[in-house]
Amino acid sequence: MIHPVSIMDREIAASASFGACLAPRDSSNSSELLRKSDLALHRAKKNGKGSIQFFRAAMDSELLETTGLARDLREAIAGDGLHLHFQPQVDLVTGRVVGFESLARWTHAEKGNISPGRFIPIAEQSGLICDLGIWVLKASCREAKRWLIAGHPRRHVSVNVSAEQIRQPDFVAAVERVLLETELPPSLLCLELTESVFAESSSREVQRILESLQGLGVHLALDDFGTGYSSLSYLQNLPFVKVKIDRSFVSGIDRDGQKREMLAGIIKLVHALDMLTVAEGSESESEVRVLMELGIDQVQGFALGRPSAANMAIDQADKLDREFRAKFVAAVRQKSVA
Template sequence: MNYSRLQTDLKSLSVRPRKEDLEHLIRYTPISCVLSIVVTVIVMIATWSLVGGTVLCIWAAYTLAINGWVLMRARLGSGRVRRVTAKALIKVRVFAILMALPWATLTLLAFSLWDEQQLVRVMSSFAAVGMAAGGAFMLYRVIWSALLFLVTILGAVIIAVLFSDVPGGWSIAAFAAVYCVFLSHFAINFARLDWSRNEAVDALTSTVGELERANDRISELAYTDILTGLCNRAAFQIALNKALEGAAGTQGFALLLMDLDRFKNVNDTLGHLTGDDLLAAVGQRLVAICAEPDVVARLSGDEFAILCHTPRAEAGALMQRIVATMAEPFQINGITIHSAISVGAAFCPTDATNSERLMGLADLALREAKTEGQAQLCLYSPALGEAFEEANHLAEEVRSALRTGALAVHYQPKFRLSDGKMFGAEALVRWSHPQMGYVSPDRFLPIAAERGLIPEVTTAIFDIVLQDMVDWREAGICVGPVAINLHANDLKSPDVLLGHLERALARGFGPEHLILEITEGCFNERNPEAAIALLKQISAMGFELSLDDFGTGYAALSHLRTLPVSEIKIDRSFVAEINHSDRDHTIVAATLAIARSASLRTVVEGVETLEQLRTLQALGADFGQGYYWTRALPAAELLRRVQGMTPAPDETKETLF
């Protein structure tokens, strides 16, 4: 045994037994006790005829008693160790000595009191050595107890033979010492192997536990929305598929999609952390409204979903309860936030039986609810589906028209009311479909806006207008400034819009040739500041802005203060009854007065009668347009009118330019 191995063995002695080691000892103690009892009986039978008497009976009684007591304690105990204390270790060491004493005593008696009986000496020696080996096997995981057991027995053997008259007793003592060292080394190494194995098992168990916890965490992250603690889109999709599989033969279920109204305003004004807290609070309220086994999920952003097993007849009441609950103020970080939610719903199996279709119909209902305003709800219906399919078809036809150049531009002339002369025109998009015929802009432009096609439509209009202006210039005709209408979506693509103006400038058409018309709808989007900044940039380029449909919005006067407009257009709704409604007459008069005080030009739309014209002239309007003069005209016809090639129409309906 080299020095490093000795150091390792000595270091092993300092290892504190664990509860598993004591449980191992308790588990094998009954076997050791039974073996000890059997050996005691064999020794009694073998030696009784030689040395039988009081001493042997006392020895046997003690041995049987101590082993019987230990056996009973081991059998009655649970075999479980809660913790390893210093007191418990002392008890185990005392137990080891008590278990070793009978065999140590037997050896001492055999070499002293019964020294004349050679068989007794041999029998006691074999029994002692055998029990020492057995004790080493039993106690090796509690190493100090094993060493005490070995030293007690083999120490007695060494002492007995050294102080006896046995020839060559020193050799027997040396053998016992070597045997003691061997068994000690054996016990230590076996203990170390067990400890290493246990450490490896513990490490493996810990690693497996960590992997299981990591896997649980990964599953949680994969299927849980961390912000709200609700199901995420993936988990909701699984729940939806499972509900669809089990929907046959049941009353079905409802799929609700929800979207917070004005949520971006919360993020923009109060910060994203407050917005996140609001989303978490919304999730809690939704969970409180629903009952088992309904599934509540946050799909993305401010979009939530509920899979609820509510009959169709009761779904409307549930949706109203959701809208009402979300209308109650939220207290977030000491701030009172008023929010609202829009809800759309579709049903399985009446509306759809597959997840993609059902989600699409619920989303369609949600979009319909949001078009009605804030805090609205909508149940999917076949009529809504038909409208959606028609919108899809119309959107595809618009895309086709953009590809084939089927869109056209007609021009609605504007006239100076003081002398009746033409002063420019408004470019109006027109579409004549081969099968559908004339398609009104009021019908296809909202669909184009919804599908993100407005920038392409505006590009087509600019292309046509610029080419028509080139043709008029080559014909030596000046139509005057042409007004092009801008949609709110155009202001979301500033680079595209500014590119159109750069193209116009490159072709020789500057601010005196083009006017850009905007409506109040351009500023009802989520980021009106960006739109206003873009319009100011356009104004800085010299292009004039005209505010269309003035008076129909809720903030018309504030726009006059913030926008760089040069012209306002009074909506036709105020002109239709101007000669029959004192209120309309007063509104138009007041608007004209405001425009004059702000040095803004005025254009009145929808002038259709001579009486309307004379009233507007008396009120001081600058320009007008409408069927009193002419409908919107194709570029070629407008050119002929300007050139005077068309005879004057009936004076009761139109006048010449």
């Protein structure tokens, strides 16, 4: 459906995706035809809203591979066969690394490194996303606690939370249990939620869950802001402490005046609500300097550090703490004087 329809005074936009196969070319058996049509439908949905997809023979082999990877992923989660990489988040006022985003990585015994863009959809499709999420949460909190014990500066760890996790009735209890087991101070854990959570769940229920998490002392961040189901009511009514602005607003900001004006408006809005702004995906030093000029609070991106294993991430952070102000702050001051 191209145009939204009105139902109970609400505008509802709907779309349809189609999957099909041909008889007798693909099969003469009704059950097999339905199975292959379903495979085609899954591919159509992956292609985007409103897509049409006919069955292809390659889909069967892809299904076999996906099924095998799902089995291996289940074993990797259960047997600690995954590992984490950490990407630094830098405070642009102090020039210090204040935290890391933790990112799951999987090195398959036979297939080598499998990208998150491959195994996370498999986790979602196979019902493993909640197990994966809890594994990442536990491993992240354990690592952050180790940093504290080793005497490193207090830095928070940010963990992504899926819409499916939020819908679990025991999610808040699971987070509390992990904090108790790892003995990580709750204020050093930040949970990041994308706007899709609000599209897939009741806003009232999400608010109740987030307020319960806030009650534990955990910090909350709205991730990928500006890419989807946006509503100012989320920012006004939900207990977020920071807003992560999507990389699409950041990439090329040193060359795009219009994008710079848009980002300045977002920063002003978020600051008016007494929240911190975090720019994602900054890939060059010139972008970081523009972000500093605009008043962004924190930055995360390749310009300041790529995701890396825990020990390397700590070394990288300590180096950033020593070098950031000399590299960026002096340059911004020099430009403002000129």
